[in-house]
Amino acid sequence: KQEVTQIPAALSVPEGENLVLNCSFTDSAIYNLQWFRQDPGKGLTSLLLIQSSQREQTSGRLNASLDKSSGRSTLYIAASQPGDSATYLCAVVRGGAQKLVFGQGTRLTINP
Amino acid sequence: ETGVTQSPTHLIKTRGQQVTLRCSSQSGHNTVSWYQQALGQGPQFIFQYYREEENGRGNFPPRFSGLQFPNYSSELNVNALELDDSALYLCASRPGGQIYGYTFGSGTRLTVV
Numbered sequence: 001k002q003e004v005t006q007i008p009a010a011l012s013v014p015e016g017e018n019l020v021l022n023c024s025f026t027d028s029a030i031y032n033l034q035w036f037r038q039d040p041g042k043g044l045t046s047l048l049l050i051q052s053s054q055r056e057q058t059s060g061r062l063n064a065s066l067d068k069s070s071g072r073s074t075l076y077i078a079a080s081q082p083g084d085s086a087t088y089l090c091a092v093v094r095g096g097a098q099k100l101v102f103g104q105g106t107r108l109t110i111n112p
Numbered sequence: 113e114t115g116v117t118q119s120p121t122h123l124i125k126t127r128g129q130q131v132t133l134r135c136s137s138q139s140g141h142n143t144v145s146w147y148q149q150a151l152g153q154g155p156q157f158i159f160q161y162y163r164e165e166e167n168g169r170g171n172f173p174p175r176f177s178g179l180q181f182p183n184y185s186s187e188l189n190v191n192a193l194e195l196d197d198s199a200l201y202l203c204a205s206r207p208g209g210q211i212y213g214y215t216f217g218s219g220t221r222l223t224v225v
Binding site: 098 | 152156157216
């Protein structure tokens with residue numbers, strides 16, 4: 001059974017810092033990994049999608065890496081801003097119906 | 113593209129009642145899946161439809177059922193509502209093929225009292 005873990009569960013940093021969010025998964029046989037952002041009470045916004053054959057993807061100040069062999073992904077946020085405050089979720093897709101298996105998220109707070 | 117639209121946004125139901133949640137996906141998105149998200153938790157997979165047929169199901173009882181229609185809309189039906197069914201219900205869709213990521217709707221907040 002695929003399990004996804006995100007550490008830390010919560011993170012609070014001052015504005016302007018670079019930061020890293022971690023995601024680990026137990027089964028390396030994944031098709032891809034997707035990072036999402038969720039604002040309180042809202043739906044999920046896709047940030048980055050990394051295919052299993054890729055090592056990283058970049059979008060603006062965001063960079064996500066994938067190491068399938070070690071079962072890890074990181075989301076790097078450069079020059080953090082208060083508007084980055086949200087819960088960040090990673091999810092892997094594998095097998096069968098290719099459903100998303102989510103971690104519990106990291107709640108990020110950027111202090112002005 | 114018009115994104116993924118869910119309705120209603122909020123809903124309050126009484127224990128034992130039945131509820132239908134709706135989702136309208138982007139044109140060409142022939143895969144749709146539904147997730148349940150309890151407060152403070154990651155979303156949990158309920159089931160998935162591909163070209164109007166269910167092709168995957170999570171650990172949810174049969175009182176959770178769904179439909180997908182040819183016009184890229186879908187429904188989640190829950191019978192005999194229980195208090196623990198209170199959650200945010202999310203619809204996600206994508207074109208066929210594993211190379212595509214999922215697009216999520218804004219969700220329906222269901223409260224069972």
